[in-house]
Amino acid sequence: MASLYKMPISNLSGIGAKRAELFKKLGIKSVGDLLNFYPRTYEDWCTVEKIEKLQYGGMCCIKAVLGTPVSDSRISGGRIVSKAVVYDDTGSLQILFFNNKYISSMLKGGTEYYFYGRVTSSAYGAQMISPTFSPVSDGVKIHPVYRQTAGLVSRTISNAVKQALSLLPKTINDPLPEQVRNIFDLCGLREALNDIQYQKNKESLEKARKRLVAEELVVLNLGMRNLREMSRTQSGVIIKKSFSKEFESLLPFKMTNAQKRAVSDCVNDLTTKSTSMNRLVQGDVGSGKTAVAASVCYTVVKNGFQAAFMAPTEILANQHYQTFKKLFENTDINIALLTGALKESEKKRVRQELSEGKIDLVIGTHALITDKTEFKNLGLAVTDEQHRFGVAQRAKLLCKGENPHLLVMSATPIPRTLGLIIFGDLDISVIDELPPSRKPVKTVLMNSIHRKRIYDFIKSEIKSGRQAYIVCPLVEEGELENIASAEEYAAELMLREFSDIPVGIVHGKMKSNEKDEVMGKFASGEYSLLVATTVIEVGVDVPNSSVMVIENAERFGLSQLHQLRGRVGRGKFQSYCVLVSDSKNPSTLARLETLCKTNDGFVIADEDLKMRGPGDFFGERQHGLPQMSIADFADTKSLELSQKIADYIIFVYKDIRCDELRLLRAEIERLFERGGQNNLN
Ligand code: ADP
Numbered sequence: 149m150a151s152l153y154k155m156p157i158s159n160l161s162g163i164g165a166k167r168a169e170l171f172k173k174l175g176i177k178s179v180g181d182l183l184n185f186y187p188r189t190y191e192d193w194c195t196v197e198k199i200e201k202l203q204y205g206g207m208c209c210i211k212a213v214l215g216t217p218v219s220d221s222r223i224s225g226g227r228i229v230s231k232a233v234v235y236d237d238t239g240s241l242q243i244l245f246f247n248n249k250y251i252s253s254m255l256k257g258g259t260e261y262y263f264y265g266r267v268t269s270s271a272y273g274a275q276m277i278s279p280t281f282s283p284v285s286d287g288v289k290i291h292p293v294y295r296q297t298a299g300l301v302s303r304t305i306s307n308a309v310k311q312a313l314s315l316l317p318k319t320i321n322d323p324l325p326e327q328v329r330n331i332f333d334l335c336g337l338r339e340a341l342n343d344i345q346y347q348k349n350k351e352s353l354e355k356a357r358k359r360l361v362a363e364e365l366v367v368l369n370l371g372m373r374n375l376r377e378m379s380r381t382q383s384g385v386i387i388k389k390s391f392s393k394e395f396e397s398l399l400p401f402k403m404t405n406a407q408k409r410a411v412s413d414c415v416n417d418l419t420t421k422s423t424s425m426n427r428l429v430q431g432d433v434g435s436g437k438t439a440v441a442a443s444v445c446y447t448v449v450k451n452g453f454q455a456a457f458m459a460p461t462e463i464l465a466n467q468h469y470q471t472f473k474k475l476f477e478n479t480d481i482n483i484a485l486l487t488g489a490l491k492e493s494e495k496k497r498v499r500q501e502l503s504e505g506k507i508d509l510v511i512g513t514h515a516l517i518t519d520k521t522e523f524k525n526l527g528l529a530v531t532d533e534q535h536r537f538g539v540a541q542r543a544k545l546l547c548k549g550e551n552p553h554l555l556v557m558s559a560t561p562i563p564r565t566l567g568l569i570i571f572g573d574l575d576i577s578v579i580d581e582l583p584p585s586r587k588p589v590k591t592v593l594m595n596s597i598h599r600k601r602i603y604d605f606i607k608s609e610i611k612s613g614r615q616a617y618i619v620c621p622l623v624e625e626g627e628l629e630n631i632a633s634a635e636e637y638a639a640e641l642m643l644r645e646f647s648d649i650p651v652g653i654v655h656g657k658m659k660s661n662e663k664d665e666v667m668g669k670f671a672s673g674e675y676s677l678l679v680a681t682t683v684i685e686v687g688v689d690v691p692n693s694s695v696m697v698i699e700n701a702e703r704f705g706l707s708q709l710h711q712l713r714g715r716v717g718r719g720k721f722q723s724y725c726v727l728v729s730d731s732k733n734p735s736t737l738a739r740l741e742t743l744c745k746t747n748d749g750f751v752i753a754d755e756d757l758k759m760r761g762p763g764d765f766f767g768e769r770q771h772g773l774p775q776m777s778i779a780d781f782a783d784t785k786s787l788e789l790s791q792k793i794a795d796y797i798i799f800v801y802k803d804i805r806c807d808e809l810r811l812l813r814a815e816i817e818r819l820f821e822r823g824g825q826n827n828l829n
């Protein structure tokens with residue numbers, strides 16, 4: 149089976165270089181990857197309806213003959229429409245496909261097919277747009293439906309999966325040892341791979357799913373344990389004395405009690421335990437996590453060690469650097485910035501000085517964990533906005549010293565069962581109090597008809613000295629609809645609505661130095677309005693901004709919206725968040741209403757989890773874990789089961805490096821590689 153992961157997908161018939169590219173977009177490169185590409189759902193084609201009796205609007209299945217061959221024509225924008233008429237003994241209906249040049253070769257005139265899709269009415273009578281289909285001679289009644297990408301229909305995927313399965317030998321070695329499968333009532337891998345694709349009945353599907361989910365989570369579980377083991381060791385860094393009181397005198401404000409508690413938890417770890425600190429500081433957006441981290445850095449540096457502070461984006465690293473520089477202005481602490489965007493010569497200088505120990509505190513991005521960066525005596529590694537980092541990156545930063553202390557900070561509340569997997573035995577401090585005199589952000593949901601009012605409001609706030617953000621969702625190429633891309637949107641605004649107001653724009657495609665320049669100008673007040681994609685989501689701190697408008701708010705997850713909203717309401721001004729959405733979907737609107745009702749990140753995360761569609765809550769890899777192919781992180785029961793299985797495996801086999809677990813180990817490596825994180829060595 150392992151060899152199938154090395155076989156490129158273009159070895160399969162019907163898959164040339166072009167299609168292989170499309171498959172790659174779905175994360176499928178090898179034949180083996182196809183075996184782990186599971187259906188999103190299944191269509192039941194058991195009830196076949198007559199064309200004459202069809203009701204408009206519903207999904208249905210018909211059995212019909214293709215009368216005419218498919219005809220392709222071009223419409224505006226170079227798009228292709230493929231049309232054909234199909235009939236049964238009661239009537240006929242038109243079928244239409246858009247932008248799929250393969251359709252004409254896939255459907256043959258005179259052949260009888262099942263077509264499954266939604267029936268709509270048109271000037272030419274009944275029609276089905278982009279139905280799924282299969283020749284009646286195939287006899288398949290329950291059809292897997294896959295996650296698709298433009299140009300690649302479910303049927304093509306299904307064909308490829310079928311071929312991949314046929315290449316799989318009758319018996320394969322199972323990564324889960326038989327003993328484990330027996331005890332936890334899990335079916336064999338070969339059976340599961342087959343049954344998850346071709347459902348014989350509900351029971352066989354459930355069994356297959358249970359087995360595959362369990363395996364995936366066990367693999368994750370063991371992989372994480374392994375990582376943790378690497379970091380839970382005797383510390384080589386001895387911190388004798390706390391300097392947190394001294395630090396407080398540097399701050400321009402008084403720390404909240406919650407901040408003080410978090411600092412003293414950390415200092416206690418540092419000064420009284422023989423093992424390294426492993427602590428997560430969790431606090432809602434704006435709760436003041438930076439000051440806590442700064443305090444811990446201060447104590448470590450004052451004890452003669454170096455500290456490294458890693459942020460997920462250049463923008464954020466830069467901002468923290470400015471903050472820290474100001475904070476430590478009148479101390480003897482030597483601070484440096486290290487990001488990928490610096491000039492080569494500058495990076496070289498910083499790295500040189502880090503290795504010589506001339507720099508006490510370095511703030512940076514991933515540039516900190518490349519092989520080139522060496523420390524003289526790293527005593528503390530801090531990662532900000534932990535959910536944006538892969539767990540492996542955290543581990544890599546730790547490898548830069550002799551078991552340095554670890555502090556991770558996160559604003560994303562994580563359900564307990566999942567938290568156990570991600571953080572394991574990490575100790576947790578919660579900052580459950582916002583700095584005083586914060587006014588909760590007022591949030592409203594508005595239809596885009598009221599755009600004029602929204603703009604007028606922005607203008608009035610800017611007039612009274614404030615600043616504003618407008619956030620547009622990321623738009624993938626080829627996505628049409630009415631979704632504003634940040635670039636176009638900003639251009640439009642600058643030309644028309646805000647022609648007399650300085651507008652800055654940041655989006656993901658810009659180079660980091662360009663982004664930094666714009667952010668710098670926004671922070672210094674040179675720009676009054678910033679149009680941005682979600683690159684500003686994490687951490688950015690411009691306390692003078694008081695309005696955040698989020699376009700197409702329905703496209704974001706609730707927790708993500710909450711993070712975005714956290715960019716305002718950071719100073720003494722009353723702040724506002726306007727969610728713009730024209731969605732008519734009641735559950736979407738209810739979701740957005742939640743944000744209008746509460747500012748509590750934990751409540752929002754909870755609601756998000758309750759109301760979310762599958763995979764929604766942890767969309768955008770908010771957790772730093774590898775991408776799962778079947779397991780769902782909100783499925784508490786499976787998470788708990790996997791924990792039990794993993795415990796059992798460790799109990800029976802002692803060490804995951806033993807021979808019986810060879811295949812399971814290979815799976816761990818594959819999972820972490822898929823998330824761009826390879827860390828089992
Ligand atoms: P986050 O927890 O989201 O990282 P920050 O650390 O960026 O929050 O803090 C948000 C803002 O609140 C910053 O402008 C910071 O200077 C300010 N701040 C932090 N702690 C306090 C405090 N105790 N009193 C007043 N302002 C504070």
Ligand code: MG
Pocket residue numbers: 437438532687
């Ligand atoms: Mg922060």
